[in-house]
Amino acid sequence: xxxxxxxxxxxxxxxxxxxxxxxxxxxxxxxxxxxxxxxxxxxxxxxxxxxxxxxxxxxxxxxxxxxxxxxxxxxxxxxxxxxxxxxxxxxxxxxxxxxxxxxxxxxxxxxxxxxxxxxxxxxxxxxxxxxxxxxxxxxxxxxxxxxxxxxxxxxxxxxxxxxxxxxxxxxxxxxxxxxxxxxxxxxxxxxxxxx
Amino acid sequence: xxxxxxxxxxxxxxxxxxxxxxxxxxxxxxxxxxxxxxxxxxxxxxxxxxxxxxxxxxxxxxxxxxxxxxxxxxxxxxxxxxxxxxxxxxxxxxxxxxxxxxxxxxxxxxxxxxxxxxxxxxxxxxxxxxxxxxxxxxxxxxxxxxxxxxx
Numbered sequence: 001x002x003x004x005x006x007x008x009x010x011x012x013x014x015x016x017x018x019x020x021x022x023x024x025x026x027x028x029x030x031x032x033x034x035x036x037x038x039x040x041x042x043x044x045x046x047x048x049x050x051x052x053x054x055x056x057x058x059x060x061x062x063x064x065x066x067x068x069x070x071x072x073x074x075x076x077x078x079x080x081x082x083x084x085x086x087x088x089x090x091x092x093x094x095x096x097x098x099x100x101x102x103x104x105x106x107x108x109x110x111x112x113x114x115x116x117x118x119x120x121x122x123x124x125x126x127x128x129x130x131x132x133x134x135x136x137x138x139x140x141x142x143x144x145x146x147x148x149x150x151x152x153x154x155x156x157x158x159x160x161x162x163x164x165x166x167x168x169x170x171x172x173x174x175x176x177x178x179x180x181x182x183x184x185x186x187x188x189x190x191x192x193x194x195x
Numbered sequence: 196x197x198x199x200x201x202x203x204x205x206x207x208x209x210x211x212x213x214x215x216x217x218x219x220x221x222x223x224x225x226x227x228x229x230x231x232x233x234x235x236x237x238x239x240x241x242x243x244x245x246x247x248x249x250x251x252x253x254x255x256x257x258x259x260x261x262x263x264x265x266x267x268x269x270x271x272x273x274x275x276x277x278x279x280x281x282x283x284x285x286x287x288x289x290x291x292x293x294x295x296x297x298x299x300x301x302x303x304x305x306x307x308x309x310x311x312x313x314x315x316x317x318x319x320x321x322x323x324x325x326x327x328x329x330x331x332x333x334x335x336x337x338x339x340x341x342x343x344x345x346x
Contacts, residue, residue, distance in 0.1 A: 061242040062304070069240075089337050090202050104239065139246060147245055151229065159235075167235040174209050175240065178269065178330065185286075185337055 017083055018095050025075040026102025029068050033103060034110040036064050044133075045125045051136030057126065068103050072096030072176030076183030087188035089181055096180020100173035108164045127152065197280055197338045203273075210270040217266050221254030228257040237262070249316060261300075264320035268327020275328075279335040286336040293329040300326055 040060030047056060076092045087095075115122050134147050159167075197203060216236055219228030228234040229243050234257045237243065241262045245255035249263065256263060279286075303322055307314045 058242045058244065059308070061240075065240045089199050093202060093206075143246065146227070149227070167232075168239045171213065171236055171240050174213060177206070181334055181337065182330070185334060 013084070013091060018079070018091075018098060020082065021075045021079040022095055022098040022102055025071055025078055026099045027106055029071040029074070029099070030103040030106035030110065033064050033068050033107045034114075036060060036067070037107075037111070038114065041122070041126055045129050047129070047133075049129070049132040049136040051133065051138060055130065055133050057130060068100075068172065069175045070179050071099045071103055072178070072180030073183035073186070075099040075176075076180045077187045080187045080189075085189045087184055089184050092180045092184035092188065093177045096177040096183070097173040099180065100176030101169045103176070104168040104172050105165055108161055108168065112161055197277060198340050199338055203276065203338055207270075207273055210266070210273050214263075214266050214270045217256060217258045217263055218251050219248075219254060219257035221251030221256070224252075225254065228255055231257070233257040247316065247319070249320070259319070260316035261319040261323040264323020264325075265327040266323075267320075268324035268329075269331050270327070271324065272328035272331025275332060276335055276338055279332055280339050283339075284332070284335055286333055289329055289332045289335065293326075293333045296322070296326040296329045 037060055040056040043056035072092075072095065075095050076087065079092075079095055080087060130151060131148050134144050134151075137144060215222075216233050219233050220226070220231035221228065223231070223233065225231045225233075228248075229238070229245075234243060237257045241258040243255075243257065244259055247259040247261075248255040249260055250256065258266065278284075299322055303314055303318070306312050
């Protein structure tokens with residue numbers, strides 16, 4: 001392949017260039033996050049309290065976090081395939097952060113819709129199931145009470161969609177920003193840049 | 196002079212904030228981290244089980260020990276990037292360590308889940324730090340000048 005085909009001048013991209021990869025990958029990962037959360041959530045609801053730390057809901061939080069954190073990397077891979085093989089590190093970081101934000105927004109909206117339209121008692125059932133599991137744990141009663149109080153407080157204070165997005169985006173965005181930079185390292189054609 | 200200096204600084208500050216906030220409500224005089232604003236920040240990425248978390252002022256942190264290890268490792272590794280650039284550390288070697296750290300996490304998590312062994316807060320934080328540090332340091336060559344010539 002001719003060198004000029006590989007190393008075109010690095011262009012600056014607009015948000016509309018980022019949106020296909022950010023939107024598609026973000027939507028896919030938010031669906032995975034949402035469906036996985038529901039799957040483990042109903043497993044939790046239907047499970048007998050075992051007293052184990054590894055309840056289905058707890059396992060899901062770790063697994064889903066891990067999966068959604070690599071979305072930034074996947075979004076960069078998609079961008080380098082579909083839009084441009086050349087990508088600066090900063091541009092990859094933007095893609096990663098936006099992908100994290102999209103995941104948070106869509107998964108929160110889907111969760112709210114599920115509770116509003118399909119299963120209004122979902123949160124209460126989850127809370128009851130988790131409290132039953134904590135009660136069965138082998139630990140001092142004061143620790144159990146602390147965990148239950150904190151959990152109840154957390155669920156009671158379920159905020160508006162906007163507040164959930166406000167609290168959810170920064171960390172998920174930052175983690176995806178980091179994996180997106182790894183994605184730039186792995187998938188993008190490198191070009192010297194001054195930032 | 197490092198390449199992407201401003202991006203480096205921005206991420207450095209963000210990671211520092213993330214580590215400080217992950218210390219949880221104990222740092223701010225709260226009785227809990229779950230439900231506290233610091234806890235809300237991390238509730239989408241961590242199960243926040245108090246028994247599996249370190250405490251600050253007798254209040255469990257906003258994240259469990261493994262997540263705290265990962266965040267602290269990311270920050271520590273990020274701080275070491277300028278030194279790694281200066282001493283021309285080969286990022287390809289770090290990438291192998293990163294792969295090893297990911298596998299170690301999966302083995303530790305699965306072994307504990309299946310009851311082969313019981314990990315502790317200390318073992319979780321150490322493995323988490325290993326993963327975080329290698330993840331940050333694997334990006335070293337993205338901050339070297341004339342990266343294209345070296346790749």
